[in-house]
Amino acid sequence: DTEVTQTPKHLVMGMTNKKSLKCEQHMGHRAMYWYKQKAKKPPELMFVYSYEKLSINESVPSRFSPECPNSSLLNLHLHALQPEDSALYLCASSRKEGGAGGYTFGSGTRLTVV
Amino acid sequence: GQQLNQSPQSMFIQEGEDVSMNCTSSSIFNTWLWYKQEPGEGPVLLIALYKAGELTSNGRLTAQFGITRKDSFLNISASIPSDVGIYFCAGLQETSGSRLTFGEGTQLTVNP
Numbered sequence: 216d217t218e219v220t221q222t223p224k225h226l227v228m229g230m231t232n233k234k235s236l237k238c239e240q241h242m243g244h245r246a247m248y249w250y251k252q253k254a255k256k257p258p259e260l261m262f263v264y265s266y267e268k269l270s271i272n273e274s275v276p277s278r279f280s281p282e283c284p285n286s287s288l289l290n291l292h293l294h295a296l297q298p299e300d301s302a303l304y305l306c307a308s309s310r311k312e313g314g315a316g317g318y319t320f321g322s323g324t325r326l327t328v329v
Numbered sequence: 330g331q332q333l334n335q336s337p338q339s340m341f342i343q344e345g346e347d348v349s350m351n352c353t354s355s356s357i358f359n360t361w362l363w364y365k366q367e368p369g370e371g372p373v374l375l376i377a378l379y380k381a382g383e384l385t386s387n388g389r390l391t392a393q394f395g396i397t398r399k400d401s402f403l404n405i406s407a408s409i410p411s412d413v414g415i416y417f418c419a420g421l422q423e424t425s426g427s428r429l430t431f432g433e434g435t436q437l438t439v440n441p
Contacts, residue, residue, distance in 0.1 A: 256433070258431060271426070316377070318419075318429065322369075
């Protein structure tokens, strides 16, 4: 298995809703990442988990809450989002933090906040 | 943060033509990665480069890690319509930990 699987593929949520994005990989990678991507722009790093511990939080607002239940799973909990949070949310993984072997990205969750 | 200057920003070419794009920086990078992203999908790793001067091919794609460690290029030979997408370079620096620095991307359009 050489994939990073993200669910759901599309999500529409109101500003008062609570939802979660899920990411799963079975490549034995010990670093997992959340990125946010706006149209026609490069991905922007949000969070890094290394060996299930939060390693980097790029000053992301608290309405985004990451969780790494085990080495294969990464969640992003969403609450009280704003319309400007609408974007493609990408999960990625690598063998270790630092990207040796490159980062493998999932297909993303297209989030629309209404 | 550190910027990667990726050029060109967009390219419109005819099927069968060769393509060249590059990324430059004022700082040294330890790793260069080239990704392709199609609409509605995540970036897909095309080539990874780890040593200065390294030249690596993947089918019709060839990429090189610049000898100064401050640049990298990607060439696509004999383009085909399915090469359409946005190509991103990305680099890793010793001082940035796991923070990938991305270029702004090159939008490639291939006319049949």
